[in-house]
Amino acid sequence: MTTPAIQRWAVxxxxxxxxxxxxxxxxxxxxxxxxxxxxxxxLAGGRPVPSITAGRTDSGVHALAQVAHLDFPADASFSxxxxxxxxxxxxxxxxxxxLDAAPVSLxxxxxxxxxxxxxxxxxxxxRTRPALAEGHVWHVKSPLDVHRMxxxxxxxxxxxxxxxxxxxxxxxxxxxxxxxxxDITREGDEVxxxxxARSFLHHQVRNMVGTLKKVGTGAWEPERVxxxxxxxxxxxxxxxxxxxxxxxxxxxxxxxxxxxxxxxNRT
Amino acid sequence: MTTPAIQRWAVxxxxxxxxxxxxxxxxxxxxxxxxxxxxxxxLAGGRPVPSITAGRTDSGVHALAQVAHLDFPADASFSxxxxxxxxxxxxxxxxxxxLDAAPVSLxxxxxxxxxxxxxxxxxxxxRTRPALAEGHVWHVKSPLDVHRMxxxxxxxxxxxxxxxxxxxxxxxxxxxxxxxxxDITREGDEVxxxxxARSFLHHQVRNMVGTLKKVGTGAWEPERVxxxxxxxxxxxxxxxxxxxxxxxxxxxxxxxxxxxxxxxNRT
Numbered sequence: 331m332t333t334p335a336i337q338r339w340a341v342x343x344x345x346x347x348x349x350x351x352x353x354x355x356x357x358x359x360x361x362x363x364x365x366x367x368x369x370x371x372x373l374a375g376g377r378p379v380p381s382i383t384a385g386r387t388d389s390g391v392h393a394l395a396q397v398a399h400l401d402f403p404a405d406a407s408f409s410x411x412x413x414x415x416x417x418x419x420x421x422x423x424x425x426x427x428x429l430d431a432a433p434v435s436l437x438x439x440x441x442x443x444x445x446x447x448x449x450x451x452x453x454x455x456x457r458t459r460p461a462l463a464e465g466h467v468w469h470v471k472s473p474l475d476v477h478r479m480x481x482x483x484x485x486x487x488x489x490x491x492x493x494x495x496x497x498x499x500x501x502x503x504x505x506x507x508x509x510x511x512x513d514i515t516r517e518g519d520e521v522x523x524x525x526x527a528r529s530f531l532h533h534q535v536r537n538m539v540g541t542l543k544k545v546g547t548g549a550w551e552p553e554r555v556x557x558x559x560x561x562x563x564x565x566x567x568x569x570x571x572x573x574x575x576x577x578x579x580x581x582x583x584x585x586x587x588x589x590x591x592x593x594x595n596r597t
Numbered sequence: 598m599t600t601p602a603i604q605r606w607a608v609x610x611x612x613x614x615x616x617x618x619x620x621x622x623x624x625x626x627x628x629x630x631x632x633x634x635x636x637x638x639x640l641a642g643g644r645p646v647p648s649i650t651a652g653r654t655d656s657g658v659h660a661l662a663q664v665a666h667l668d669f670p671a672d673a674s675f676s677x678x679x680x681x682x683x684x685x686x687x688x689x690x691x692x693x694x695x696l697d698a699a700p701v702s703l704x705x706x707x708x709x710x711x712x713x714x715x716x717x718x719x720x721x722x723x724r725t726r727p728a729l730a731e732g733h734v735w736h737v738k739s740p741l742d743v744h745r746m747x748x749x750x751x752x753x754x755x756x757x758x759x760x761x762x763x764x765x766x767x768x769x770x771x772x773x774x775x776x777x778x779x780d781i782t783r784e785g786d787e788v789x790x791x792x793x794a795r796s797f798l799h800h801q802v803r804n805m806v807g808t809l810k811k812v813g814t815g816a817w818e819p820e821r822v823x824x825x826x827x828x829x830x831x832x833x834x835x836x837x838x839x840x841x842x843x844x845x846x847x848x849x850x851x852x853x854x855x856x857x858x859x860x861x862n863r864t
Binding site for chain 2: 345346392414415425458462
């Protein structure tokens with residue numbers, strides 16, 4: 331018996347997490363993985379196409395540029411254009427689209443070849459509930475002090491045991507991660523947290539944001555975040571921020587399989 | 598008989614136009630006006646509260662800071678806080694919220710006291726349909742040349758007869774308007790058109806955007822926009838852009854009834 335020949339494709343995805351159960355297939359509900367694999371199944375003429383992703387986003391979490399790879403039968407001869415357009419077509423009417431597609435070798439993995447992930451977390455910081463951004467932001471009514479939040483954020487940068495900021499259910503072997511960037515900025519009535527690292531623990535960004543919010547409102551002193559980190563105890567840090575405001579912003583590879591001056595015009 | 602005493606309140610509104618029939622009451626469907634007046638009716642303990650708006654937005658058009666005034670019975674003693682929070686509460690679960698409220702005199706009108714209106718129009722300019730911004734942008738697949746669009750936009754600035762850019766059903770007495778600003782900028786894969794004038798004709802912004810898109814794709818030379826303007830004939834200009842990308846951005850008054858360093862913290 332011979333193993334059927336495979337052509338692996340890297341795809342870049344945008345999706346709206348509202349109404350989805352997250353990346354991974356669940357017993358019930360729509361997952362990005364199931365929608366993507368179903369679209370690929372149709373594009374491959376009714377043959378199964380398994381996928382692996384760079385970031386298994388949770389229910390309600392959005393993506394601006396998620397990356398996954400799909401193993402298509404090699405006899406299906408696709409172009410980047412036909413993979414991108416074909417998958418996006420079969421993904422209708424769901425709020426999941428393929429922004430770009432590139433052929434990659436079988437030793438390339440969306441998950442294991444990634445050299446960094448970045449996330450954005452949007453907080454709507456005003457009295458009134460969101461009308462336009464409902465489901466796309468965390469609504470925090472109390473005024474947030476961005477300067478204090480940045481002070482606290484700086485204490486999380488670098489190599490640490492992030493046990494205090496990882497979900498109890500986190501399946502990673504090690505709680506040690508290197509946080510490369512954690513920037514807090516205000517854009518009008520929004521406070522945006524940008525985080526970048528080689529990889530993150532389960533709920534790490536949402537737990538960091540929930541903790542920084544405590545500092546931003548004045549409930550916690552910035553120093554308490556360093557203490558929470560040192561405690562290596564989930565209960566020492568703040569609560570988990572809701573999924574609504576979280577966006578998987580990007581995933582990095584070297585070399586970048588999507589590298590092109592104008593990826594949208596790839597043919 | 599005496600006229601019942603009135604306390605007029607100016608309110609600033611954000612709303613998501615999806616699923617709404619626009620500002621004005623219609624025979625069927627939800628209008629912003631009906632939702633706002635119903636919320637005010639409840640806040641006033643079951644007494645009718647008429648409203649007037651600065652901009653009668655069409656079906657599907659959004660607002661970041663629409664302004665209206667509401668005539669409450671004077672015996673209802675409200676604070677800015679209670680008007681804002683009370684109306685926003687009674688507007689639930691609709692995607693319409695009151696961002697700010699301020700008492701104004703009876704000779705102040707949201708419509709007639711306005712000295713300018715501004716609009717933003719968001720075009721998602723990429724191959725793939727929107728996942729996150731569905732209903733919030735106009736999706737234009739062909740690459741747009743922002744420089745060419747700005748060249749054409751400049752021909753519309755100033756005092757003109759805008760007959761070519763007004764809806765045939767427009768009820769304004771005069772087609773003459775002064776367009777103060779029409780700026781085209783690119784923000785990533787979005788092209789944003791910003792327009793500012795004392796007032797606009799019906800569909801004027803959407804007709805200008807639909808026309809500028811023709812220039813941006815290369816279908817029209819920029820000069821054709823000047824010719825379309827001079828023709829004073831609706832059929833000489835481009836098509837009407839869809840409502841999805843249009844946002845009433847702001848309304849100006851002198852003095853600004855909402856003036857305060859942090860309107861959201863008004864009490």
